[in-house]
Amino acid sequence: MVGSLPQAVSEYIEASNAFDGERLIRAFAADALVNDARRELRGVEAIRRWSDEEIIGDRVTMEIWSVDEHYGDVIVNGLMDGDYDKTNLPDEVVLTHYFTVRDEKIVRLIIIRNRPVE
Numbered sequence: 001m002v003g004s005l006p007q008a009v010s011e012y013i014e015a016s017n018a019f020d021g022e023r024l025i026r027a028f029a030a031d032a033l034v035n036d037a038r039r040e041l042r043g044v045e046a047i048r049r050w051s052d053e054e055i056i057g058d059r060v061t062m063e064i065w066s067v068d069e070h071y072g073d074v075i076v077n078g079l080m081d082g083d084y085d086k087t088n089l090p091d092e093v094v095l096t097h098y099f100t101v102r103d104e105k106i107v108r109l110i111i112i113r114n115r116p117v118e
Helices: 007-017 021-026 044-056
Strands: 028-036 039-042 061-070 073-081 093-102 105-112
Touching: 007 021, 007 061, 007 073, 007 093, 007 105, 021 044, 028 044, 039 044, 061 093
Parallel strands: 028 105
Antiparallel strands: 028 039, 061 073, 073 093, 093 105
């Protein structure tokens, strides 16, 4: 499934699953923006600190459940696992990753735990 994604998105997911922080950070543009859990990180140094602690450090992995495209953005729903604090989280944590890619680099990544519409 990762092979059908833009190269930068594939690199991000593969690097995360391999706990390879240097490879993960190379997928981003220098001035990229990440919003995770309503926290905004701008630029690769801020993204590196977040990744080192909360992605690589917590050994977060993603099993891709679905991929969609919307006006050029790539939307990946993934089953997440890792060594992070799972207190008050459901047994299965599915996060939606909204990737914007320009010039073969991730320029924006928004990560949200969506809820079904009632």
